[in-house]
Amino acid sequence: MSAATMTMRTWILAAVGAIALLQPSWAEPAAEVRVTYSNGQFQPGVVNAPVDKPVVIHVRNLDAKALEFESTSLRVEKVVAAQSEGIVNVRALKPGRYEFYDDFNDKARGALIVE
Amino acid sequence: MRPTRYPATRSTPHAALAICALTALLGGTAAARAEDPSSWREIETKYIFGFTTGSGIGLEGEKEVTVDTVGRFGKRDGHYAATETKYEFEFTPSQFVQIEFGALGSTHNIGGMTDLDGRNQAAFGGGFAEFRYLAVERTSNNPLSVTLAVEPTVRFIDETSGARVHNYEFETTVNADLELLKNRLYAGVNLLYEPEVTKTATEGTQREATFGGSAALAVRLAPNLLIGGEVWYLRHYDSPTLSAFTGDTLMAGPTLYVKFTSKMFMTAAWNAQIWGREVGNPLPLNLAEFQRHRARLKFAYEF
Numbered sequence: 001m002s003a004a005t006m007t008m009r010t011w012i013l014a015a016v017g018a019i020a021l022l023q024p025s026w027a028e029p030a031a032e033v034r035v036t037y038s039n040g041q042f043q044p045g046v047v048n049a050p051v052d053k054p055v056v057i058h059v060r061n062l063d064a065k066a067l068e069f070e071s072t073s074l075r076v077e078k079v080v081a082a083q084s085e086g087i088v089n090v091r092a093l094k095p096g097r098y099e100f101y102d103d104f105n106d107k108a109r110g111a112l113i114v115e
Numbered sequence: 116m117r118p119t120r121y122p123a124t125r126s127t128p129h130a131a132l133a134i135c136a137l138t139a140l141l142g143g144t145a146a147a148r149a150e151d152p153s154s155w156r157e158i159e160t161k162y163i164f165g166f167t168t169g170s171g172i173g174l175e176g177e178k179e180v181t182v183d184t185v186g187r188f189g190k191r192d193g194h195y196a197a198t199e200t201k202y203e204f205e206f207t208p209s210q211f212v213q214i215e216f217g218a219l220g221s222t223h224n225i226g227g228m229t230d231l232d233g234r235n236q237a238a239f240g241g242g243f244a245e246f247r248y249l250a251v252e253r254t255s256n257n258p259l260s261v262t263l264a265v266e267p268t269v270r271f272i273d274e275t276s277g278a279r280v281h282n283y284e285f286e287t288t289v290n291a292d293l294e295l296l297k298n299r300l301y302a303g304v305n306l307l308y309e310p311e312v313t314k315t316a317t318e319g320t321q322r323e324a325t326f327g328g329s330a331a332l333a334v335r336l337a338p339n340l341l342i343g344g345e346v347w348y349l350r351h352y353d354s355p356t357l358s359a360f361t362g363d364t365l366m367a368g369p370t371l372y373v374k375f376t377s378k379m380f381m382t383a384a385w386n387a388q389i390w391g392r393e394v395g396n397p398l399p400l401n402l403a404e405f406q407r408h409r410a411r412l413k414f415a416y417e418f
Binding site: 073 | 174175211256257
């Protein structure tokens with residue numbers, strides 16, 4: 001095998017590795033979680049998801065103004081326009097409590113329990 | 116680039132240790148009076164420790180523009196002040212990776228020094244990029260978080276002397292932090308390995324490396340305010356393989372983090388050299404490779 005072929009193969013492997021790092025949730029089926037936002041509150045305030053599975057959070061905003069679904073521990077943020085639905089994709093999670101909130105409304109809090 | 120030695124004119128400063136102690140004391144008493152932090156939002160830890168970098172990588176899809184200035188002040192003699200400012204854009208493309216890049220601006224105000232030419236200049240300094248990978252993530256059951264980072268940098272102006280050079284640096288760090296008390300008290304640890312090559316018109320090619328680490332504490336006094344202190348120990352080598360030790364130093368000082376709004380914050384830190392040595396020089400402090408004081412001021416806006 002020539003040195004040029006080796007170099008090309010090394011670069012391809014490095015690129016595949018980098019793409020893999022950017023896509024940690026693989027092709028595993030995701031658990032779906034639904035949250036509604038109305039009158040400045042998340043309903044339900046606590047939702048559940050299984051361990052080690054990617055999670056898709058459907059956030060339905062029934063209020064007349066936009067919200068920003070955000071979570072430091074989930075490491076996601078998503079602006080959901082008034083009276084519409086946003087989808088938030090989350091990696092497979094370890095057991096624990098993951099808090100989320102509306103970044104535009106300090107009183108709107110919720111939590112995802114993974115167990 | 117490592118300058119040559121200077122005669123002594125002053126002894127070791129101890130102000131930084133006193134400020135660290137005062138900071139910790141004020142933090143403790145104020146914290147005891149403050150409200151219950153369990154109702155506070157979780158905080159991003161990347162910038163709460165001053166020069167020590169926390170493990171945070173931001174939120175997926177988040178972008179940030181930043182102006183981050185580090186100033187270095189005081190050598191053995193004369194007048195020495197140098198700054199380097201990062202004009203930075205950072206973004207988080209996934210829940211495990213953060214990427215940053217930007218340009219460098221530098222200023223040098225040097226006069227009356229034995230081995231550095233006097234100069235008063237401001238210049239475009241070069242560029243950098245940083246790649247951060249979250250290796251261990253914090254959960255409600257695991258207070259430890261660890262991020263691995265590499266930061267290649269190209270400089271056209273020497274950090275120390277301000278002279279025109281071609282400098283290539285590859286900073287590698289481990290950024291770890293621990294949430295000691297939920298939403299209240301955080302500890303940060305950095306490990307650093309920073310090899311670099313500098314090419315100059317007059318002195319040829321120089322290879323060197325800095326190796327060391329830091330420990331920091333930050334207490335959250337209010338939802339948008341943290342104060343703390345940090346200690347850095349750094350060793351300098353005239354070889355990237357860490358085989359030619361030339362000196363080391365211990366720096367310490369207070370840190371401050373203020374979040375103005377949910378999308379805008381600042382961080383500030385000051386370190387003073389409290390101990391140091393240069394190989395072959397009996398004088399106190401290491402002022403050949405390091406400086407008496409350094410300060411950091413960073414403003415960031417997220418969107």
